[in-house]
Amino acid sequence: MAANWKMFKTPAETTVFFTNFLPLVKDAGNCEIAVCAPFIDLPVAIAATHESNVTVGGQNLYWAKEGAFTGEISGPMLKAIGCTWVIVGHSERRQYFGETEETVLKRTKAAIEAGLKVIVCIGEVLAERESGQTEAVLQAQFDGGIAGLSAAEFAQIVIAYEPVWAIGTGKTATPEMAADAHKAVRALVAAKFGADAAGAIRILYGGSVKPDNVSSLMAQEDIDGALVGGASLDPVSFSKIVNY
Numbered sequence: 001m002a003a004n005w006k007m008f009k010t011p012a013e014t015t016v017f018f019t020n021f022l023p024l025v026k027d028a029g030n031c032e033i034a035v036c037a038p039f040i041d042l043p044v045a046i047a048a049t050h051e052s053n054v055t056v057g058g059q060n061l062y063w064a065k066e067g068a069f070t071g072e073i074s075g076p077m078l079k080a081i082g083c084t085w086v087i088v089g090h091s092e093r094r095q096y097f098g099e100t101e102e103t104v105l106k107r108t109k110a111a112i113e114a115g116l117k118v119i120v121c122i123g124e125v126l127a128e129r130e131s132g133q134t135e136a137v138l139q140a141q142f143d144g145g146i147a148g149l150s151a152a153e154f155a156q157i158v159i160a161y162e163p164v165w166a167i168g169t170g171k172t173a174t175p176e177m178a179a180d181a182h183k184a185v186r187a188l189v190a191a192k193f194g195a196d197a198a199g200a201i202r203i204l205y206g207g208s209v210k211p212d213n214v215s216s217l218m219a220q221e222d223i224d225g226a227l228v229g230g231a232s233l234d235p236v237s238f239s240k241i242v243n244y
């Protein structure tokens with residue numbers, strides 16, 4: 001169960017969040033919990049979650065290890081401060097910041113080389129869904145952004161299926177729609193990396209996940225977790241999702 005805070009919360013607000021959140025999820029069994037926070041909040045988040053059952057991640061990285069790349073943060077930097085995870089290829093980065101399949105693959109490889117685990121995001125926009133192209137889009141994103149990983153690299157990723165039209169809109173994909181997309185993604189994994197990898201890969205659903213719809217989503221066979229935006233900002237609401 002992963003939180004994507006996007007561009008929300010100051011370090012002080014991060015401290016308050018964890019003070020309230022950690023006791024609510026301390027008994028969450030059989031579930032990995034990650035919070036992906038803005039860069040400036042990461043040191044506070046990592047200190048707060050030390051010796052807890054919650055891990056922390058960034059929301060983006062640059063693929064060079066270091067260099068003259070003003071404004072960027074590298075994989076080794078995230079690793080050095082204690083991040084476990086990083087999100088790559090979120091639809092907001094594709095839409096507003098020019099992320100492509102090629103840069104998704106570069107960032108993912110760089111993150112894994114730095115020792116991070118990666119949540120790689122894929123998903124179709126509304127026009128693509130309405131014109132029946134969902135599976136073709138997922139295939140293109142998989143082929144360009146994920147299929148170029150080695151088997152060992154692939155073992156370090158989690159895939160998040162996020163239909164772009166369901167993000168922040170309150171329009172969740174129905175559990176059946178999500179289940180169909182997850183099944184299609186798992187089939188792509190099986191074709192490229194084999195049946196064992198397809199069984200082992202965790203595929204998260206993201207897009208308006210809330211405490212009251214998480215159970216029906218998680219009941220679907222191919223949905224292994226959630227990547228939660230808005231509902232992860234409130235400790236009670238995210239704890240309800242974690243403890244569904």
Ligand code: 13P
Nearest residue numbers: 004167168207208229230
């Ligand atoms: P919302 O949960 O706010 O729809 O955001 C989903 C998302 O983009 C998570 O990465």
